[in-house]
Amino acid sequence: MSEKAYKPAKIWTWNKGNGGRFANINRPIAGAIEDKQLPVGKHPFQLYSLGTPNGVKVTVMLEELLELGHKGAEYDAWLINIGEGDQFGSGFVEINPNSKIPALMDRSGEQPKRLFESGAMLMHLAEKFGAFLPASGTPRSECLSWLFWQMGSAPYLGGGFGHFYAYAPEPMEYCIDRFAMEVKRQLDVLDQHLANHEYMAGDEYTIADIAIWPWYGAMAKGLLYEAGEFLQVHEYTNLIRWTDQIAQRPAVKRGRIVNRPWGEEKSQLAERHDASDFDGLNV
Numbered sequence: 083m084s085e086k087a088y089k090p091a092k093i094w095t096w097n098k099g100n101g102g103r104f105a106n107i108n109r110p111i112a113g114a115i116e117d118k119q120l121p122v123g124k125h126p127f128q129l130y131s132l133g134t135p136n137g138v139k140v141t142v143m144l145e146e147l148l149e150l151g152h153k154g155a156e157y158d159a160w161l162i163n164i165g166e167g168d169q170f171g172s173g174f175v176e177i178n179p180n181s182k183i184p185a186l187m188d189r190s191g192e193q194p195k196r197l198f199e200s201g202a203m204l205m206h207l208a209e210k211f212g213a214f215l216p217a218s219g220t221p222r223s224e225c226l227s228w229l230f231w232q233m234g235s236a237p238y239l240g241g242g243f244g245h246f247y248a249y250a251p252e253p254m255e256y257c258i259d260r261f262a263m264e265v266k267r268q269l270d271v272l273d274q275h276l277a278n279h280e281y282m283a284g285d286e287y288t289i290a291d292i293a294i295w296p297w298y299g300a301m302a303k304g305l306l307y308e309a310g311e312f313l314q315v316h317e318y319t320n321l322i323r324w325t326d327q328i329a330q331r332p333a334v335k336r337g338r339i340v341n342r343p344w345g346e347e348k349s350q351l352a353e354r355h356d357a358s359d360f361d362g363l364n365v
Contacts, residue, residue: 107164112179118171122189123158123355130160130174131184133342133350135236135296139200140184141354142337143207143214143292148357149333152211154190159340159354201233204289214289225283228290236297238264239306248307262313265301269318272298276320280327291328296338299325335365 096110122128127144131137147155162168162183169181178185178198186203188195188210197203208215216222243261246254272294275282282290297306302321304310316322328334343352348364 106167107169112175112181114172114175115167115170116172118168118173120171120173120177121158121160122187123160125156125158125355126154126188126190127157128160128187128189129157129184129341130162130177130186131341132162132164133338133340133344134183135240135300136182136200137184137341138296138338139293140186140203141340142296142334143204143289145333145337145340146292146331147207147211147213149331150211150213152213155207155211157354161341161343161352163343199233201229201293204229204293208289214287214292216283216286216288221283221286221288225288225290228282229293232290232293232297235268239268239297239301243309244307247309247312266313269298269301269313269315269321272324273318273321276324281324287328287331291324295325295328295334299328332365336360339363339365 098106098109120128120130129140129144131140133141141159144155144157162174162185164183168174169178169183174185175181177187177196180198182198184200184203186197188197188206190210195206197206205215216225238261243258243265246257246261250257279285281287282294298321300306301309301313302315302318302325304315310316339349339351340354341352342350344350346364348362351359351363353359
């Protein structure tokens with residue numbers, strides 16, 4: 083055993099200087115750290131988010147609803163800069179006590195409703211507009227099962243593999259090997275399923291696809307953590323077929339760039355308040 087091998091202390095203490103890149107976005111206590119109210123636009127839905135995979139789920143869903151002609155799904159998308167601690171402002175915490183993006187306010191009724199988990203947002207919107215969630219039978223059970231599979235599996239991909247492979251202060255073989263194995267298993271689960279199904283719930287595009295695509299589609303194309311070669315993602319041909327198919331949807335092209343303040347200038351839209359905001363962008 084190495085002389086530098088870690089041995090847990092009897093009592094854990096928070097070392098704010100430890101944790102590598104993005105360490106400042108997490109802390110061991112909940113609640114607001116500053117009084118900061120959120121802006122409110124004119125549309126029924128107010129989204130406070132960032133264009134990470136979890137944020138993309140919701141903007142894609144809203145754009146898909148608008149593509150279907152549901153004008154009641156119009157929304158304002160406000161940028162939450164998690165690197166600067168916007169998620170710890172009092173207004174954000176009132177919507178999402180967990181201080182994670184995204185956070186959504188539904189102001190379409192007499193009483194505003196808050197939603198603070200991306201899966202809950204997808205289900206709420208699907209049920210509200212009667213779209214992208216099968217009403218009954220096997221398609222519905224498949225859709226919900228795969229939706230919750232994503233919610234339970236993605237932390238191993240992001241906070242597990244992604245953190246230790248790309249962001250930890252030092253590479254640690256055990257951690258990278260453990261989570262790489264799990265991510266490869268997850269990719270294989272998806273690839274085998276999609277060998278016999280056009281979409282996750284069968285023949286119909288649903289919120290299960292909308293939830294899974296931003297995470298596992300990006301990984302299948304080697305776009306997450308620059309780990310495509312390391313994980314040999316080209317092997318998952320059925321997953322890649324599905325990924326490319328969804329990427330061609332007009333609503334997906336729009337939704338994937340909302341609340342994205344990085345990358346090529348014409349592939350980012352820090353805030354979205356009107357459909358015309360996409361004019362001149364790569365969508």
